[in-house]
Amino acid sequence: MSRVLLTGASGFIASHVLELLLQRGYSVRFTVRSEEKAQRLLEAHKQYKDKLDYVLVKDIAQPGAFDEAVKSDPPFTGILNVASPFHLNVTDPKTELIDPAVNGTLGILGATKAFASTVRRIVITSSSAAIVDPNKPNNGAGYTYTENDWNPITLEEGLLNPSNGYRASKKLAEKAAWDFVEQERPNFDIATINPPLVLGPVKPYVSSLSSLNTSNERVLDFIQGKAKNGAPPSGVYIWVDVRDLALSHILALENLEAGGKRFFITEGYFSNQKIIDVIRENFPQFVAGLPEEDQPNGGYPQGLYKADNSRSKQLLGLTYRGLGVSVTDLVKSLVELGAGR
Known part of the structure; x- marks a missing residue:
């Protein structure tokens, strides 16, 4: 039985990763910031108590934060590093x-090299923000992004505002990981997962309507009638379902050929207008709160880049859920949390 460490397990993405790991027979140690979050996860997965x-880890940025977490008997063979901040309220x-x-x-990475010599791979959650350059003219129309691309943003540009700060944090953290492996020559290799906006159902034991992840918050706003006068700009136009993203982490851990590679994990295009269309078609109780007028061109800009996800399909064997399934399942989970009451 393989044993793995999962960081940031109470997050939106990691909660799905944890569920899949347990279903696939892994023994899992997870990290969270508080005892309350730990107990919620243990209670939600009590049928796996012998494997969990x-x-x-209260502050991942502190020196030595993961030193004790990576020490295990039986030892770990892999690590899924999903913990990282994503919010713009800074x-x-x-x-x-x-x-x-x-x-x-x-x-x-440093703790693993020092204290966990049995680990063979670390899968790191990065972001499409480390790939896509939002400043390309005409939204990058005519350009196809692949794993070979890097957002050119600098540290100095990252200090200018929260949006830049988020993009820079993803790019600089991933660059630091690749540099570490090249310079330190540790006992493990790495693979990075680079998703764009992430949608999909939330787990009730890690989420509430007041603490949704940033991506799903826009959908809650629609069903609560907060965009009745018109949908806001989508901001980004590529997306992935959280369940496919979670699986991609595990496939990257298990596939020998995935080591040393980045994976651009995206289903394709979405827009706020397309999300509204799904809600309108499947949830009549929320139609009155939706915008009365549709955005032109399906909510898409006239020019738009392309995203090449072929590596994830060919090497990992990943298949992707469509937007209709993802938004429908998301809204159902929000209703279970009390939305619309």
């Missing part, structure tokens, strides 16, 4: 976004 334990991008992302990534 945890370590509290006043200091460096201390609140960039430093935690970079230091947390280097912390888990």
Whole structure:
């Protein structure tokens, strides 16, 4: 039985990763920031209590934060590093976004090299923000992004505002990981997972309507009638379902050929208008709160880049759920949490 460490297990993405790991027979240690979150996860997965334990890591950016977490008997063979901040409600991008992302990534890599010699692979959750350059003219129309692309954003540009800070944190943290492996020559290799906006059902034991992840919050706004006067701009136009994203982490852990590679994990295009269309078709109780007028061109800009996800399909064997399935399942989960009451 393989034993793995999963960081940030109470997050939206990691909660799905944890469920899949347990279903596939792994023994899992997870990290969370608080005892309350740990107990919620243990209670939700009590049928796996013999395969589940945890370590509290209250601040991933602190030196030595993961030193104890990576020590295990029986030892770990792999690590899934999903913990990283994603929110834009910040006043200091460096201390609140960039430093935690970079230091947390280097912390888990350094601790593994020092204290977990049996680990053979670490899968790191990065982001399409480390790939896509939002400043390309005409939304990058005519350009196809692949895993070979890097967002050219610099640290200095990342300090200018929270949006830049998030993009820089993802790019700089992932770069730091690749540099670490090249320079330190550890006992393990890495693979990075680079998703765009993530949609899909939330787990009730890690989420509430007041603490949704940023991506799903827009869908809650639609069903609560907060965009009745018109949908806001989508911001980004590529997406993935959280369940497919979770599976991609595990496939990257299991596939020998995935080591040393990045994976652009995306189903394809979406827009806020397309999300509204799904809600309108499947949830008549929310139609009155939706915008009365549709956005032109399906909510898409006139020009738009393409995203090549062929590596994830060919090497990992990943298949992708469509937007209709993802949004429908998401809205159902939000209703279970009390939305619309």
